[in-house]
Amino acid sequence: xxxxxxxxxxxxxxxxxxxxxxxxxxxxxxxxxxxxxxxxxxxxxxxxxxxxxxxxxxxxxxxxxxxxxxxxxxxxxxxxxxxxxxxxxxxxxxx
Numbered sequence: 001x002x003x004x005x006x007x008x009x010x011x012x013x014x015x016x017x018x019x020x021x022x023x024x025x026x027x028x029x030x031x032x033x034x035x036x037x038x039x040x041x042x043x044x045x046x047x048x049x050x051x052x053x054x055x056x057x058x059x060x061x062x063x064x065x066x067x068x069x070x071x072x073x074x075x076x077x078x079x080x081x082x083x084x085x086x087x088x089x090x091x092x093x094x095x
Contacts, residue, residue, distance in 0.1 A: 032045040038055035049056055 033042040034045055035041065036043050036050040036053060036055055036057070039050060039053040041050070041052045043050050043052075043057065048058060
């Protein structure tokens with residue numbers, strides 16, 4: 001089956017409705033860049049991570065450091081079990 005090609009790109013019936021209009025495209029302005037705080041190479045301002053070193057550029061994108069939540073849960077349950085065992089021993093202690 002032959003591929004249909006449009007000869008006249010100015011015809012509005014053939015234009016992609018999702019394509020940006022001419023006034024939406026600003027060819028004179030390049031995208032803003034700034035240096036990565038880790039490796040100091042230029043990265044796009046809207047980037048979440050540096051493509052060179054992988055440094056997270058926004059606080060909301062940073063990987064949480066520390067232990068996972070389940071470690072804290074296990075420690076809390078162990079402490080609760082210890083006190084559950086210890087309190088009756090202390091209440092029954094008579095010197």
